[in-house]
Amino acid sequence: DAGVTQSPTHLIKTRGQQVTLRCSPISGHKSVSWYQQVLGQGPQFIFQYYEKEERGRGNFPDRFSARQFPNYSSELNVNALLLGDSALYLCASRSVPGLAGRGTDTQYFGPGTRLTVL
């Protein structure tokens, strides 16, 4: 089975531009999460989507938005890019969020999209 796929692999933008990153989850997985990994740091949670609804949001400005499609793929959009948005953006999928309020199932990560803002 194919793992989590992300596109594009690399992206170069200039300050003020907008960018859209794409993610396809593992077949059968209905939940997608997005993480930002700045060089030298651990990943930081941005969003979780399940059944096309936002189920969680990290401490990121409104310039960051996302959506999930009926086929459970997802897009992450970032507007008005800043130099500090340069990072590896990771997508993770899992079958379903924890039904008892805890995410007990494993998140599987894609290879990421490397965004460079000049």
Next chain:
Amino acid sequence: AQSVTQPDIHITVSEGASLELRCNYSYGATPYLFWYVQSPGQGLQLLLKYFSGDTLVQGIKGFEAEFKRSQSSFNLRKPSVHWSDAAEYFCAVGGYNKLIFGAGTRLAVHP
């Protein structure tokens, strides 16, 4: 506040030597704990996870980790390191909808 601390930023070991990577967490409830590995330019690969039960968990590639509630720790170990283990290792604690990661430990392996 929920957090994960990996005290060692860089570790260098010789091939064949044993390895222990430290992880301490702060979490209000029973933690669900994970170790991921990231090779240069790659995404994250799950090594092992702890949800409940036996506090010593076995993972892939010969790794194991021990959950110690009294010390709020979840240290990763391997008895004999291979050159291919050189990578960055992340400890994470899981909540309802997100993982909280430590800053990572970069492992270098000398031949």
